[in-house]
C-alpha cells in the first residue's frame with residue numbers, strides 16, 4: 132500500500148518511544164521507505180540502532196553530524212517525505228513546533244517539511260491537559276498540522292487519563308488515510324451495508340446466515356482511505372470496524388431497512404453488501420411463540436427488500452450497487468436482479484467457487500452493469516473492494 136512512499140518518523144523523549152519500533156516495522160512491511168529522526172532525549176529511551184536496523188537508513192539525531200553523504204540532510208529529507216509523523220510527541224516538541232523553534236534535527240526538518248504532518252502527543256495527563264499544551268496543540272491545528280488524539284487509559288506514570296500514545300494500528304491507519312491512495316472519492320458520501328441480520332424467533336434463537344461482514348467492511352475501509360465520507364450500517368459481526376467511518380450497528384432486517392432509508396437520500400453511492408436474512412417469523416408466528424403456543428412449523432414472512440426499495444427511490448445521479456450470491460446461473464440471475472431492482476451494478480459471487488463468498492479473506496467477483504460483465508480473478512477482499520470502487524467511478 133505504501134510502495135514508493137517516503138515516511139519520516141520523528142521520535143521524541145517519551146517513555147512511549149519504544150512503541151515506534153513496531154510502527155516502523157509495519158510500515159516497512161507495507162513497502163514504505165522509512166526514515167527516522169530522533170531527538171537527543173529520545174535516545175535515552177530507545178537506541179537509534181533499532182531503527183537503523185529496521186529501516187536500513189541512518190537514524191538522524193544531530194543536525195551537525197558530518198558522518199554521512201554530503202547534502203543538507205534536514206532539507207533533503209523534508210523534500211523527500213510524503214508524510215511526517217511525530218510520535219510520541221512530547222510537550223516540548225509540540226511547544227517548539229507551535230512556535231517555530233528549530234534547535235535540533237527534528238524540529239529543523241519539521242520546519243522545512245511541505246508534506247502532511249501528523250503529531251501524536253503522549254504524556255502525563257496533567258501535562259496534556261495543561262492549557263499551555265492545549266493552546267500549542269490548537270496552534271498546530273491552525274497551521275494545518277493534524278493532531279492525533281491520545282488514547283485514555285493507564286499511563287506509564289500509573290496515572291489514569293488522556294495522554295497515552297494510540298495503538299500502532301491507529302497511527303498506521305492515519306498514515307494510510309493520508310497517502311495510501313489518491314483521494315479520488317473525496318466529497319463522495321458513500322453508504323455501505325455489511326454483515327448478516329438476525330431475525331429473532333424468541334429471546335434466545337434467531338434466523339441468520341453465514342455473512343461475516345468482511346466484504347462490506349473492506350469496501351468501507353478502502354472508500355474511506357480514498358477520501359470518501361463513509362457511513363457503514365452493520366449487522367452483528369465479530370470484526371473490528373474500519374476507522375474514520377460513521378458506524379451504525381443494527382440487528383434485524385427491519386433495523387437495517389430503517390437505517391438505510393434514513394441515510395439513503397443524502398448518499399451519492401449506496402453499496403448493499405449486507406446479506407440480509409430474507410425471512411423472519413411472521414407476526415402471527417411471533418405472537419404464538421410469545422405465548423409458547425407455536426406450531427411445530429413456524430410460519431415465516433419475507434423481510435423488506437432493501438435493494439428494491441433503494442432502486443425505486445433512486446435519486447438523480449445516485450449510484451446503487453447490490454451483491455448477489457448464486458449457486459447456479461450466476462450471470463443470468465444477477466443480470467435479472469440488476470434490472471428488477473433498478474440497480475446500476477451487481478457484484479456477483481458464486482457460492483460454488485473456492486475462495487469466494489462468506490467468511491474467506493478472498494473473493495471472486497463478477498461486476499455486472501447494464502453494458503458490461505467483468506469477471507475478476509480471485510483476490511483479497513480489499514483488492515476486490517478497490518476494483519469494485521474503480522468500476523463504480525466509471526458509471
Ligand SMILES: Cc1cc2nc3c(=O)[nH]c(=O)nc-3n(C[C@H](O)[C@H](O)[C@H](O)COP(=O)(O)O)c2cc1C
Pocket residue numbers: 142143144145146147170171172173220221222223224253254255258
Ligand atoms: C522517564 C521519563 C519519561 C518521560 N516521558 C515523557 C512523555 O511521555 N511525554 C513528555 O512530553 N515528556 C516526557 N518526559 C520528559 C521529556 O523527556 C523532556 O521534557 C525532554 O526535554 C523532551 O525532549 P525532546 O522533546 O527533545 O525529546 C519524560 C522524561 C522521563 C525522564
